[in-house]
Amino acid sequence: MRILKLQAWEDRYRARLEEMRDVEFKWLRKALYSQAFITFIFWSSPIFVAAVTFGTSILLSSQLTAGSVLSALATFRILQEPLRNFPDLVSMMAQTKVSLDRISAFLQEEELQEDATLVLPRGITEVAVEIKDGVFGWDSSLKPTLSGIQLKVERGMRVAVCGMVGSGKSSFLSCILGEIPKMAGEVRICGSAAYVPQSAWIQSGNIEENILFGSPMDKTRYKSVIHACSLKKDLELFSHGDQTIIGDRGINLSGGQKQRVQLARALYQDADIYLLDDPFSAVDAHTGSELFKEYIMTALAMKTVIYVTHQVEFLPAADMILVLKEGQIIQAGKYDDLLQAGTDFNTLVSAHHEAIEAMDIPNHSSEDSDGNSSPDGPVSAKCNPEGPDIDSLAKDVHDSVASSEQKAIKEKKKAKRSRKKQLVQEEERERGRVSMKVYLSYMAAAYKGLLIPLIIIAQALFQFLQIGSNWWMAWANPQTEGDKPKVSPMVLLIVYMALAFGSSWFIFVRAVLVATFGLAAAQKLFLKMLRSVFRAPMSFFDSTPAGRILNRVSIDQSVVDLDIPFRLGGFASTTIQLLGIVCVMAKVTWQVLLLVIPMAMACLWMQKYYMASSRELVRIVSIQKSPIIHLFGESIAGAATIRGFGQEKRFIKRNLYLLDCFARPFFCSIAAIEWLCLRMELLSTFVFAFCMILLVSFPHGSIDPSMAGLAVTYGLNLNARLSRWILSFCKLENKIISIERIYQYCHIPSEAPAVIEKSCPPSSWPESGTVELRDLKVRYKENLPMVLHGVNCVFPGGKKIGIVGRTGSGKSTLIQALFRLIEPASGRIIVDNIDISTIGIHDLRGRLSIIPQDPTLFEGTIRGNLDPLEEHSDSHIWEALDKCQLGEIVREKELKLDTPVLENGDNWSVGQRQLVSLGRALLKQARILVLDEATASVDTATDNLIQRIIRTEFKDCTVCTIAHRIPTVIDSDLVLVLSDGRVAEFDTPSRLLEDRSSMFLKLVTEYSSRSSGIPDF
Structure with missing residues (x-):
């Protein structure tokens, strides 16, 4: 969404x-x-x-x-x-x-090969991972994904895996885990394994539960894991610390935070073999260096580690480097040996070094390295000789920065004292009788109730x-x-x-x-x-697990589709039939009314007594379905991680527990119906017996025998009809709860109007692409702390803006505010002299373009994912694919542009998904383009190529780039440095690099020292 x-x-x-x-x-x-x-x-x-x-x-x-x-x-x-x-x-x-047919078809689907990977007990051999003549493929009818794989990894080795986008790196880790079908060869591992996927898989629950992942708490080990994964500062910023509830798919965590929670989960398991799929792409340079040092080099020093990475700077520390190309290991060896051999590995490293050399870092003298601030402060206001006057862009920033540290401390203390509510709350549930408004609304839903x-x-x-x-x-x-x-x-x-x-x-x-x-x-x-x-705001999806939504649109809607109409019709018919029976019996023996009236009162009392419990039981049953659906979907999404950790039994046990939680109120609901049926049968039998005694006690000839017989005929049916009437009403009210739940989702608070006719921007808007942020303050929810604290800056039209900062500093939040996924708590965003809060959100978002941090592909085709609105010709789509380096890959597919894309784009690598997102931006050609870690999952050579494409294709556009790779933003016209949701620095890269106290300089220096040679780990 x-x-x-x-x-x-x-x-x-x-x-x-x-x-x-x-x-x-x-x-x-x-x-x-x-x-x-x-x-x-x-x-x-x-x-x-x-x-x-x-x-x-x-x-x-x-x-x-x-x-x-x-x-x-x-x-x-x-x-x-x-x-x-x-x-x-x-x-x-x-x-x-x-x-049953659907279940049978599912159970007959092809399953994973249980013998794909032979797991040996710990310590039985010194070889941790061994692959002999391995051939693997996701689809047996196509060319193998991996072929000719020969590998032997000794216990305690660090193995780095690198290669271009789509070369098979993630599939290589999958073959070790046994996740990819094995066509030939042998795979053996010795000991337990822990797996960190490239796309972070985070469970709904608190942070502690995600890290422990079913293991018992060991405080000492837990603290060391938090330290090794650089999570301590992040946990301090959360109002509930490690008890903070993570939303669906970790929605309230940044990309870097999700990745580090994954790493903490793996480290806490104390496995023998660690398989890490590009774990450092989502974090900044400083955090990445700390992670590599504390996590891989220290915490996992005695473990076997196989890590995929696009960051060349982390390759020298490996005992062995594998270079993959088109599903084959084309090179294997140590860093220096591979460099001397040249070929593909040299290409990867050369591209990285070229990017580093392109960064012009001033060499400050030692006497200036004491860390004292320059007279100009953290935000330079010096004249920029190029382009427009940059001095005016920084003048509003000084005031917001002066007291940033004190404000940050106050916010932290305030968060700790208040212990604000969690993002994800319990599912909403009505209480008491179903409102008559629900019945009337449903009856009026079709033909205004005329039927x-x-x-x-x-x-x-x-x-x-x-x-x-x-x-x-x-x-x-x-x-x-x-x-x-x-x-x-x-x-x-x-x-x-x-x-x-x-x-x-x-x-x-x-x-x-x-x-x-x-x-x-x-x-x-x-x-x-x-x-x-x-039309719901993004905050609704952030705080609502997908299982809850699926529960209402599937199970509750199914009840409305198939059940309620006949329940309502059945209740109407039963009511009229019961009235007919009473009328017939009253016509013959009116005295029966003396008993029917109190009997009806007794029935209504029992119905009221029953419904008080039954109604709530049905509501509880409906709510208890949501966790089952959510866990099932969550488990499917994280199946590789669950199997990689050997946690299948725990998740099955958890599923059975949730089924029990559902079955308990469901069983009680059925038992309550039987309780009511028994009493209704006894009562109606008593009334019928009384009527029969009354009839036979009348003198001969006082009643027409035919009418008496008719009364007996209908009286025989009174038992069942009376019980059916009460039960039909009770079941109807229980089923109506599904309508009650649907109406809750029919009245979700809506986000801003899609189009506001009175304030539609001109068709040419935005023309220059100037973006002005005025005292922008943003929080994700009213009861949560501020994420952005009074941001003031201007992005000139047509300029390239780099946005950097530590993981969790508010970079992605700023972009969400620009797209109005989050409405500011205060402040304004002005684009080309138009306050974006005054126009429709479709008018806004349709004029902006973004390549998001988490690339998303939808089930369908390549054409449908690039151009879902069907606005472009095939030639334009091919041109975009060629520019984003996917043209040849798609041409090799049999169906070309109609090549299928599986759910979540699972048959495409994460890097390829990001390239598809670039293709969307190329087709859209908006005046303002946002890149949110758009090249985090591609190699340096591909990154450099993409940056050249962006500079060429979007040369007259305003481009806002969020990146942890410093070379990606170093050639920007302006760089915005965020820290704890505040503007720390905003100036040209050259001026920031000249400022000895600059945070940007520290980031660049850290990245450069990490990347210029073999790190001193």
């Missing part, structure tokens, strides 16, 4: 979901009308059977008496109840078969005609065999058939109307909820 909002693609993808819903709706229409027809058949079958039986008797000249007719009618009514329940059974059996009275009228006419047909048979037939019939047999048959088939017709009308009403209401609710969710 984040990428959809950033790109202003919500309408397009919502339309795609609506198209999918239309396909589903066609099948739903068939299902509901089929259900309506089945309901008509089984509700009418007792009537047809009675008509055929009586008609046959009359045609065969058999003598019918009131006694035989009423006995037959009583028998038919006894059979009627199970027959009317039969449609529910048929529907349930059909749904069960579909579910409801028609359904009631159809059911009432059915009941009236059915009673009339039974009364006709009881009245028209003689009391005994010797009596003369009141009408001729043919008249008797014709009238009865007319009444019987008339009642059947109204049953058909009622069933069709119920299905029509249910379809219209379900579709309207779905579309309303879908649009509400798509």
